[in-house]
Amino acid sequence: MSITSYEMQGLTWQAKKHNQQDAILINNKVIQHKGLISKHHVFSRNEAWCVAVADGVSSSRYSDKAAIQVLQTIGQHFSQHTTDILFADIQNNLCQTLAGSLVIDSHHSAEQDNNQKVKATHGASTTMTLLRYSSTDTQDQVSIQSLGDSRAYAYCRQQQQWTALTRDDNFYEELLAANQIQYCDHEIASSYFVLMEYFCADWLHNVPEKPVIHHQLETNDAVLVCTDGVFDALAGEQWPPVLPDHSIKEWLNELLEKIRHSPTCGDNVSIVLVRALSSST
Numbered sequence: 046m047s048i049t050s051y052e053m054q055g056l057t058w059q060a061k062k063h064n065q066q067d068a069i070l071i072n073n074k075v076i077q078h079k080g081l082i083s084k085h086h087v088f089s090r091n092e093a094w095c096v097a098v099a100d101g102v103s104s105s106r107y108s109d110k111a112a113i114q115v116l117q118t119i120g121q122h123f124s125q126h127t128t129d130i131l132f133a134d135i136q137n138n139l140c141q142t143l144a145g146s147l148v149i150d151s152h153h154s155a156e157q158d159n160n161q162k163v164k165a166t167h168g169a170s171t172t173m174t175l176l177r178y179s180s181t182d183t184q185d186q187v188s189i190q191s192l193g194d195s196r197a198y199a200y201c202r203q204q205q206q207w208t209a210l211t212r213d214d215n216f217y218e219e220l221l222a223a224n225q226i227q228y229c230d231h232e233i234a235s236s237y238f239v240l241m242e243y244f245c246a247d248w249l250h251n252v253p254e255k256p257v258i259h260h261q262l263e264t265n266d267a268v269l270v271c272t273d274g275v276f277d278a279l280a281g282e283q284w285p286p287v288l289p290d291h292s293i294k295e296w297l298n299e300l301l302e303k304i305r306h307s308p309t310c311g312d313n314v315s316i317v318l319v320r321a322l323s324s325s326t
Contacts, residue, residue: 046264046323048185050089051178053096054293055317056082058301060274060310066101066109067272067315070116070175073124077113082297083317090180095123096317097175100195100272102243104170107143111169114142115244119175127179132192132252135173136244143169143246170245174211174270176319185321187268189258193243196276199260200267200287207281210258210268214242264323265289274312278304293318 053072059065059079068077072086073095088094099115101108118138122130145164172193182188189197194213201208244252260268267287285299296318304310 046325048090048262048264048321049324050087050322051094051319052085052087052293052322053094053317053319054083054085054297055096055098056080056297056301056315058314060304060312060314062311062313064109065313066103066112066171067274067313068099068109068112068116069315069317070095070097070099070120071317073120075113075116075120077109082294085293087322088178090185093123093127093177093179093181095119095175095177096270096319097173098195098270098272098315098317099171099173100193100274100313100315102170102172102193102240102245105168107166107169107246108171110143110166111139111171111244111246112173114139114246115171115173119173123177127181129177129188129190129257130175132190132244132254136250136252139169139244139246140248140250143167144248146248164246166246168245168247170243172240172243172272176268176270176317183259183261185262187260187262187319189260189268189270190255191258192252192255193240195270195272197258197260197268197270198281198284200269202263202265202267202287202289205286207284209281210260215240262321264321267318267320269316269318271316272313274310274314275300275304275316277312278307278310278314287318287320293320 099112101112143166174191174195191211197210
């Protein structure tokens with residue numbers, strides 16, 4: 046059975062944090078809420094769509110604004126283009142909106158100089174992971190771009206298991222890639238998980254252009270993007286299966302209930318799930 050459409054739905058939940066620094070993008074709308082399941086959306090195989098999550102880095106008091114701005118930039122890009130977005134464009138737009146100017150021209154008037162001073166939101170930072178599809182790309186293949194430690198996962202209907210598609214941009218993963226340490230499945234020092242890459246409202250901050258990940262889908266397969274509050278509270282192998290006869294909303298509620306009862310639950314939780322459908326589904 047060939048894929049005829051894609052359905053999607055997401056949620057944002059503040060959890061035990063004193064503020065909400067996560068946000069999601071779905072149907073070209075940015076949602077940042079204390080506890081909300083979005084509307085259900087369906088796109089035909091011939092339509093382009095993009096979903097994304099952003100997780101503000103907690104060291105900045107304005108990281109919630111950074112998350113919103115990054116997702117707005119992504120939404121604007123994919124409303125006009127079917128090509129992958131450049132991380133440099135996301136970074137530049139974030140700086141233009143939240144960083145202000147680091148250069149003061151001595152020929153400007155005092156009033157102009159005041160307008161060019163560094164904004165209070167300077168340094169606001171966020172991670173991001175997006176998932177997109179276009180009929181102009183390889184058939185039934187989705188594209189994934191990620192920076193930081195928000196992730197994308199895939200659910201295979203045949204194998205009935207979840208698999209991580211992205212690699213976190215942290216110190217631990219860099220050491221693994223350089224073969225300087227070996228993978229360990231027990232708890233290690235938190236310093237190993239310091240973020241090495243993220244978007245930041247600072248003109249001196251540079252971001253790398255990472256390779257785009259491509260993932261092939263079949264009918265009833267699913268793929269999702271989520272923030273670290275999800276997998277830190279509940280590992281992917283503990284997530285419920287995406288059953289063909291269950292709605293996405295039922296799946297989101299089931300996952301959220303499991304996260305609520307997890308002893309490691311605490312961080313903001315945001316997730317968007319996309320499922321491939323056929324006409325007989």
